[in-house]
Amino acid sequence: MFSPSITAFWQTPFDNGEIIQGADGLSITINPELAHDRRVTVLDDLDGRVRVALTPALAERIGLRAETTWSAESFREALAGAGITLHDADFIFYFDRDAKDRLLGEADADGVRMLGERDADAFAAFEAANTEQDLDDAYVELDHWAVIGAHQDGKLVSATSAYPWGESLLADLGVLTLPAARGKGHARNVVRAIARHVYSRGYEPQYRCQLDNETSRALADKAGLSLFGTWEVVSAETED
Structure with missing residues (x-):
């Protein structure tokens, strides 16, 4: 539906790193290469899956462990509990x-x-x-x-x-x-x-x-x- 350059750009943060969860509607990637101002990145592509990438430091801060199954709700609760806030979400549109x-x-x-x-x-x-x-x-x-x-x-x-x-x-x-x-x-x-x-x-x-x-x-x-x-x-x- 969209250009490969669009989908490739948005996939990059979630492919580069250790994927510790990839099912149950939420995928989580620990990516040490994220820019500082994107050290937590959340993309909801509206197909029923939310993708998250975050740096190892912030993963440690919220107690992220591979053996735990996370939901989008529990992940956001963990962020809030660790004092990590997100900007208000943006809609993203393309032709x-x-x-x-x-x-x-x-x-x-x-x-x-x-x-x-x-x-x-x-x-x-x-x-x-x-x-x-x-x-x-x-x-x-x-x-x-x-x-x-x-x-x-x-x-x-x-x-x-x-x-x-x-x-x-x-x-x-x-x-x-x-x-x-x-x-x-x-x-x-x-x-x-x-x-x-x-x-x-x-x-x-x-x-x-x-x-x-x-x-x-x-x-x-x-x-x-x-x-x-x-x-x-x-x-x-x-x-x-």
Whole structure:
């Protein structure tokens, strides 16, 4: 359903290390190569299985033993008991193969184009017209790897930007639309436009949002993206 580069990226943390449990709906891998900010990684791929990877130090901290059968619930209880917290989960979306073919067969909508330095003033005005919370949630920046905007009557009303996600072939994107311009298809148009651009550079577009963001979830559906799973990593508040 999804590109091999997507599935390979997400499988890597759970393949590299000692698999101490691989059944009963929960697989657990002790992986000493996890980055510090992902030293606990949890992926629910929505097929009835939850995959967990964590470093040996944190496995020791929660008393993880191969001879114990863990459930997702008991594992989370062990994390909490050891003072290890996770960030709020994100939904992760991608274009499946059929949706990608349809996407690449389309042209950009009228008023949609790449943004650059010449758009600095317009982009600053666009940012000023949005709330700080919306700016933080969207993380759309003019100096990102790729930036595309939608214009209405010559005014920038929606923008999306993307950047390579770590060392992967995934490009993470955000999108932001002026409050008065929402519900008119601008966000869908820029998301699909930047996805085409991302594909042209050899990457897979990735769309994320938190589980309680119904508006962002609806946009993913309208843009033709499919839900891959939910993802959690250790919170920055967790001490070593």
